[in-house]
Amino acid sequence: MNLDALYSxxxxxxxxxxxxxxxxxxxxxxxxxxxxxxxLEAAHTPxxxxxxxxxxAQGRMIPVAPGITPGSGPGHLGLFGYDPLEFLVGRGVIEAxxxxxxxxxGDIAIRAxxxxxxxxxxxxxxxAGRIPTETCQRLCALLASKLKKLGTTEVHIxxxxxxxxxxxxxxxxxxxxxxxxxxxxxxxxINEAKPVDPKxxxxxxxxxxxxxxxxxxxxxxxxxxPANGFLLRGIAHQPDIxxxxxxxxxKAAALAxxxxxxxxxxxxxxxxxxxxxxIKEQFERYVAEYDNYDFFFIHFKYTxxxxxxxxxxxxxxxxxxxDEALPIFLEKRPDVLAITGDHSTPCAVKGHSWHPQPVxxxxxxxxxxxxxxxxxxxxxxxxxxIFPAKFxxxxxxxxxxxxxxxxx
Amino acid sequence: MNLDALYSxxxxxxxxxxxxxxxxxxxxxxxxxxxxxxxLEAAHTPxxxxxxxxxxAQGRMIPVAPGITPGSGPGHLGLFGYDPLEFLVGRGVIEAxxxxxxxxxGDIAIRAxxxxxxxxxxxxxxxAGRIPTETCQRLCALLASKLKKLGTTEVHIxxxxxxxxxxxxxxxxxxxxxxxxxxxxxxxxINEAKPVDPKxxxxxxxxxxxxxxxxxxxxxxxxxxPANGFLLRGIAHQPDIxxxxxxxxxKAAALAxxxxxxxxxxxxxxxxxxxxxxIKEQFERYVAEYDNYDFFFIHFKYTxxxxxxxxxxxxxxxxxxxDEALPIFLEKRPDVLAITGDHSTPCAVKGHSWHPQPVxxxxxxxxxxxxxxxxxxxxxxxxxxIFPAKFxxxxxxxxxxxxxxxxx
Numbered sequence: 045m046n047l048d049a050l051y052s053x054x055x056x057x058x059x060x061x062x063x064x065x066x067x068x069x070x071x072x073x074x075x076x077x078x079x080x081x082x083x084l085e086a087a088h089t090p091x092x093x094x095x096x097x098x099x100x101a102q103g104r105m106i107p108v109a110p111g112i113t114p115g116s117g118p119g120h121l122g123l124f125g126y127d128p129l130e131f132l133v134g135r136g137v138i139e140a141x142x143x144x145x146x147x148x149x150g151d152i153a154i155r156a157x158x159x160x161x162x163x164x165x166x167x168x169x170x171x172a173g174r175i176p177t178e179t180c181q182r183l184c185a186l187l188a189s190k191l192k193k194l195g196t197t198e199v200h201i202x203x204x205x206x207x208x209x210x211x212x213x214x215x216x217x218x219x220x221x222x223x224x225x226x227x228x229x230x231x232x233x234i235n236e237a238k239p240v241d242p243k244x245x246x247x248x249x250x251x252x253x254x255x256x257x258x259x260x261x262x263x264x265x266x267x268x269x270p271a272n273g274f275l276l277r278g279i280a281h282q283p284d285i286x287x288x289x290x291x292x293x294x295k296a297a298a299l300a301x302x303x304x305x306x307x308x309x310x311x312x313x314x315x316x317x318x319x320x321x322x323i324k325e326q327f328e329r330y331v332a333e334y335d336n337y338d339f340f341f342i343h344f345k346y347t348x349x350x351x352x353x354x355x356x357x358x359x360x361x362x363x364x365x366x367d368e369a370l371p372i373f374l375e376k377r378p379d380v381l382a383i384t385g386d387h388s389t390p391c392a393v394k395g396h397s398w399h400p401q402p403v404x405x406x407x408x409x410x411x412x413x414x415x416x417x418x419x420x421x422x423x424x425x426x427x428x429x430i431f432p433a434k435f436x437x438x439x440x441x442x443x444x445x446x447x448x449x450x451x452x
Numbered sequence: 453m454n455l456d457a458l459y460s461x462x463x464x465x466x467x468x469x470x471x472x473x474x475x476x477x478x479x480x481x482x483x484x485x486x487x488x489x490x491x492l493e494a495a496h497t498p499x500x501x502x503x504x505x506x507x508x509a510q511g512r513m514i515p516v517a518p519g520i521t522p523g524s525g526p527g528h529l530g531l532f533g534y535d536p537l538e539f540l541v542g543r544g545v546i547e548a549x550x551x552x553x554x555x556x557x558g559d560i561a562i563r564a565x566x567x568x569x570x571x572x573x574x575x576x577x578x579x580a581g582r583i584p585t586e587t588c589q590r591l592c593a594l595l596a597s598k599l600k601k602l603g604t605t606e607v608h609i610x611x612x613x614x615x616x617x618x619x620x621x622x623x624x625x626x627x628x629x630x631x632x633x634x635x636x637x638x639x640x641x642i643n644e645a646k647p648v649d650p651k652x653x654x655x656x657x658x659x660x661x662x663x664x665x666x667x668x669x670x671x672x673x674x675x676x677x678p679a680n681g682f683l684l685r686g687i688a689h690q691p692d693i694x695x696x697x698x699x700x701x702x703k704a705a706a707l708a709x710x711x712x713x714x715x716x717x718x719x720x721x722x723x724x725x726x727x728x729x730x731i732k733e734q735f736e737r738y739v740a741e742y743d744n745y746d747f748f749f750i751h752f753k754y755t756x757x758x759x760x761x762x763x764x765x766x767x768x769x770x771x772x773x774x775d776e777a778l779p780i781f782l783e784k785r786p787d788v789l790a791i792t793g794d795h796s797t798p799c800a801v802k803g804h805s806w807h808p809q810p811v812x813x814x815x816x817x818x819x820x821x822x823x824x825x826x827x828x829x830x831x832x833x834x835x836x837x838i839f840p841a842k843f844x845x846x847x848x849x850x851x852x853x854x855x856x857x858x859x860x
Contacts, residue, residue: 073819076507082818104835108858109455110843111461111850115859126860129453135860221751278860308755393817398850402834421822430837 048291051438057293060444061378063330064341064437066123067366068116068305069348069389071104071106071401071420083391083404085419086356087363092418096404099412103428104420105402105436107387113398119386120308123387124341125292126285133311134220134280141310142208142303145202152213155278158183158271162363165273167230168207171207173269183271184209187261194256195321197241198440200237204303211276213253220280223255227275234258237279250279253274261365287313288339292441298332299326300343309341326337327372334376342373348396351389359391374437380407380443382436383418400430407443456699458858459846465701468852469786471738471748472844474531475774476524476713477756477797479480479512479809479828485762491755491799492810494764495771495826499778500791504812507820511836512808513844515795519531521806528551528716530591532749533700534693541719542688550711551629554609555690560621560628560658563686566679566816567615568592573681575638579615580679581593591679594615595669602664619684621661622632627654628688630662635683642666645687658687666834695721696747700849705741708751717749731773735780742784750781755802759797767799788815789849790844791826795806808838 072082079086083333096102107114110126118140147153158171158180171321184203192197197215204210214366222237237254254276288296290313298309298316314431317333320326323344332342344366351356383408384403387396402423415422424430428439441447480490487494504510515522516536525546526536544561554559566588568577592611599607605623612618630645645662647655662684674679696704698721706717707725714724725741728734731752738748754770792811795804810831823830832838836847849855 072824073505073817075819078820079508104837109458109846110839111846111855113460113850113855115857116857129455129458132453133859138860246854359847360598388818390819398847399819401836420819423832424821424835424837430839 051441051447052291054439054447054450055293056446056448058444058446059338060380060446061338062196062294062380062440062444063382063385064123064440065342065343065344065381067347067363067383067385068386069342069351069396070360070385070388071388071399072390073218073388074231074390074421075392082281082420083356083359083419084363085417086155087360087367088151089363089367089417091367091374093416095370095374095417096415098406099155099410100418101403101410101428102402102404102415102418102423104423104428105384105403105433106400106430107433111398113396114387115396116272116304117308120305123384123386123436124312124369125434125437126312127434129287131283133283134396135278136210136280137278137282137311138304138307139204139208139278140202142305142308142397143202143204143210145200145212147212148214148324149282149284150218152218152279153282154211154213154276156209156211157207157226157277158209159273161268161273161277165233167227167232167234167273167275168241169270170226172343174206175271177203177205180204180207180209183265183268186264189386189415190262190264194253194260197253199257209242211257213250215395217246218250219244220250222247222250224277224279225254225275226277226406234273234275236275237276244325246365254279261434265279271333285312289313291362292339292437293446294339295337295387296339296341297337300341301326301327302343302345305343305345314341324369324372330373331376339358340378347385351391351394353393354394356391380405382440384436401427403436405439405443409443409445459855460699462855462858463701463849464854465857466852466854467741467746468788468854469746470702470848470852471750471786471790472531472751472848473770473781473789473791474528475752475755475791475793477759477795477804478793479798479805479807480767481794481796481798481800482760483800484827485800490828491767492771492860493829495775496770497771497775497825499775499782501551501824503778503782503814504823504826506814507818508812508814508826509818509836510810510812510821510826510834513792513811513841514808514830514838515841516806517837519806520658521804522795523804524712524738524794525716528713530689531792531794531850532696532720532842533842533845534720538807539691539693540688541691543686544618545688545690545719546712546715547616548610549715551610551612551618553608553618553620555620555780556622557692558626559688559690560626560687561690562619562621562684563614564619565634565683566617567681568678568680568682573641575604575640575642575681575683577678578634578638578683581678582614584615585611587679588612588615588617591673591676598666598672602661602668605661605666610691615679619665621658625654626658626689628651628658628662630655630658630687632687633662635704640688641838642681642683645684660685685798690731693720697721699720699860700747700845701854702747703745704747704749704750705745706751707737708749709734709749710753713751713753722749732780735829738781739784748786753794756797759799760803762799762802764799777802788848790815790848792844811836813847815852817851817853846856
């Protein structure tokens with residue numbers, strides 16, 4: 045029996061409130077350089093400690109598969125209960141959603157950067173000197189005004205921050221993925237976008253459209269400085285993803301600050317709540333919106349950001365900032381709370397990694413693992429074990445008593 | 453998406469050095485008879501302890517599936533990253549490779565024993581009194597000289613030690629597995645080799661060839677004493693296994709003493725390094741060959757051998773012998789080191805078992821589980837958890853930073 049179908053068949057709506065707090069890149073590794081403590085272990089977290097003391101279940105999660113380091117897309121899809129190997133989402137799709145552009149299934153979304161080209165058409169700056177956002181908006185408006193269609197295919201151009209924008213191709217018979225046109229370093233020409241599967245006619249059609257787009261757009265930018273070219277990455281179509289509410293019977297809201305995480309939440313059909321800029325504000329808004337949704341996804345970016353920088357102290361402080369705000373959240377304690385990361389971002393790696401991230405679940409039925417704190421080392425000993433991240437939401441649903449018994 | 457394809461797509465060659473030390477049958481169980489200590493726990497292992505204190509990740513591995521006791525073939529295939537349920541390798545294939553016979557995909561390899569038959573053609577000694585190796589060589593030469601072909605199928609006969617030899621059938625349209633002709637106890641006649649899948653025409657063809665082989669060979673041995681017959685086991689074809697170097701981007705060498713493990717390593721395309729007879733010599737040779745390969749498989753047999761004997765003290769001493777030699781190995785510390793068994797061989801079982809074997813991984817990114825020693829009980833608490841053995845090499849590759857990030 046298909047497992048998703050089983051879960052679906054057993055699902056009961058109970059009106060329970062569920063909340064998933066994602067401290068991006070939370071997991072870390074213990075090294076001698078930091079006295080064998082991870083940032084989570086080194087951080088002063090009295091509120092989290094009190095939560096753990098009241099009784100939680102802990103464990104660790106494998107984001108995709110053993111040894112695989114996920115990007116934010118696969119990392120979050122897993123947290124939302126979608127197998128990242130089954131639901132593949134391109135970077136362009138995520139960026140487009142993050143900028144508030146509503147994609148339709150089948151749309152091709154492309155992440156674009158303005159760049160600088162020399163007279164030989166070689167890339168001299170892959171980010172065009174990080175032009176101001178206003179310049180980006182002006183150039184996107186210019187392109188959009190002249191390039192509404194390529195044949196019968198609609199073209200949408202959405203400006204982002206600084207040198208970034210998104211191109212969306214909307215029409216029949218389009219499919220990704222294609223290779224990037226970004227040569228990934230300066231001194232090289234813009235690459236041709238090629239079908240990843242050379243036999244796929246729909247991908248070939250997109251390759252032709254991308255070439256036509258360059259042909260029409262580059263002359264429009266010819267006199268611009270320094271942004272007289274652009275590079276395309278993550279050329280892919282919006283996949284057909286079952287909506288969160290249909291899949292889990294939960295009306296979901298997302299409280300995220302960064303576009304990509306808003307985009308990921310929207311991709312599965314969560315309602316994007318705009319406004320809050322800090323974790324304190326996100327928690328305040330959660331309290332205000334408590335009655336309006338069944339499921340809250342709250343995303344905190346800074347653990348990942350400082351892990352990427354290899355900044356142990358800052359990652360530790362980010363965790364402490366989260367901890368300090370936690371009592372606001374707990375004013376309206378949900379029936380089921382999960383706190384975790386979408387992956388590990390160890391300071392020693394200065395990037396995402398494959399190390400399973402720690403997770404805790406707190407509910408009336410989570411039981412207590414009798415651990416004093418929420419840490420990587422403690423999570424190794426927890427009752428949840430080490431499990432694929434895609435099952436987290438199923439465990440949350442179970443804790444919310446949302447599943448009927450299977451079989452008699 | 454297929455997981456092996458994903459790993460393959462993400463693989464980067466980094467020039468990192470990886471080493472896998474297999475203490476065959478390492479895992480054991482704690483029993484009251486031995487003060488609740490396993491041989492690994494009871495052994496004096498100062499060098500291993502120092503390695504652990506410097507920071508390693510620990511866990512336990514399921515060789516094939518829960519409750520399944522593997523032979524050496526499936527045990528090692530799992531360690532080499534090949535799902536033992538997908539890649540089935542017959543014992544004859546392993547023996548042939550161990551004797552240095554180069555098999556081709558599709559060859560049928562059969563493990564054979566000379567035996568003694570009485571006048572009623574009943575087996576009176578399944579090992580023909582363990583005839584000297586020289587006798588075996590003479591009899592194999594006799595058979596080989598008279599039996600070069602069966603119809604269009606080539607026949608190769610390779611002598612082994614004492615009563616053991618290997619028969620290889622080479623021709624088009626052959627496939628295994630077939631049932632053994634060995635009745636497994638004295639007083640019974642030689643069995644007929646039957647297709648495991650009665651509808652498989654290629655297996656039926658092999659069954660006919662085996663019957664023809666007996667018809668031609670038995671008369672040649674009729675006057676020999678005590679080896680006037682032979683029993684066949686593990687009748688199977690060489691499977692088409694993706695080569696280690698293509699699969700992992702690692703040029704691999706095997707330092708094993710016993711033929712079977714050399715054969716298993718060769719089966720996946722590792723280079724067999726001949727010469728060393730003790731673990732000390734194996735480690736010395738590893739140091740000498742360090743620059744020539746990316747991956748080293750070092751096999752130590754005695755933990756298994758003494759486990760099979762139920763000899764706790766000897767198994768403990770074998771571990772201590774390994775530990776004493778370990779500093780030689782560590783003169784050239786690889787970027788990623790894994791130490792484990794291919795399965796457990798508990799003294800109380802006197803044979804292989806299904807108990808997950810302990811494993812440790814040491815690298816700059818392994819992190820530390822803050823455990824004092826490498827033991828079965830400690831490994832239960834480690835950050836690697838309990839996982840299928842086939843993922844070990846993927847975790848080693850991840851520790852070597854050989855995988856690109858998956859998705860954006």
